[in-house]
Amino acid sequence: MAIKTLEQLFIHELGDIYDAEHQFLEAQQKMHKQASSKTIVTMLEKHIGETEQQIKNLEQVFKALGEKAERVKCQGAAGLVSEGTKMLKETAENPELADFAMLGAMAKVENYEIPAYEGLITGAEKMKQKEVVRLLKENLKQEQQTAQKVAATLPQILEKAMSSEKSSSASA
Template identity: 45%
Template sequence: MVQLTDRPGTKRITNLQDKFIYEIGAMYDAENRFLEAQQMMHQSCQHQELRSLIETHIQETEQQIRNLEQIFNALGQQPQRVTCDAAAGLISDGQKLMLLAADSPKIVDLGLVGGQYKVEQLEIACYRGLIKVAEQMGQNQVVQWLQQNLEQEEQTAQRLEQLMPRLLQEVTSSGGKTTAKSR
């Protein structure tokens, strides 16, 4: 169980705005972590279409970080990262898979797609929740920045969803082991 002493610099949450700022800080941390992970993924990726998708999303993630910084400013706050354990966990899982599959580039690419898809789903859920709170708070400009981030995440998730079957087919057709029977 997490103790407040495990999170230096975090203050008690006593109202909706405190909660919202805390969650924006967690998203800010997540986006920064995901940006670093995408840069590593780009280096490891062999599939050209996936590389292109990652390149595009790196640029989008940089814009999403700027949007989150604008939200902090609009709320009279300095941008501050709040550790997002979910983001750290997804990245750690992806790194493990990449290390274990390092000898199989097609499997690495398939793992990258799956890992990135999980990331997009987390981000989509977070941005939808943040939008609801920002609407409740009457923060219309904040809603617009969050909506822009959400739309980019949804588009990326859709592209990954379309790419996944093709990568899976490439692994299958190249003799990659896909079931226990093929051993």
């Protein structure tokens, strides 16, 4: 279907991030089972709840626009999930290294979602959709906070990964 209006593009992009959030929720649930760091487990538990709320917010956005909530296959999200899954399989023998890979994957996801929400907010503002803007800004704020937490946690998890690497090479 050809996209000919801002509103059509907006609905398409909304369906895209709606699909992305579903894909990322499923990936987070898998990572939660594999994480060995209590910090990451706690972070994932919190963000899983936030992602579930973000999906509900997106459903409210569709409703506010008089549209049915429909997922548009998000290839970007699929690529990030595929890449993250592959990396977790390849690091599975070293839990600390897997935790670091997990945080790297989370950082990529957050940095994918943030500009997606920023673009949607700009579109909603142009369409003068105040409730839509509010809901999207709520999602954006959560994504930005998660990105900051991930960035702040990376050095600590990297240290653990490096320590485990040294101890495993010393015992070899």
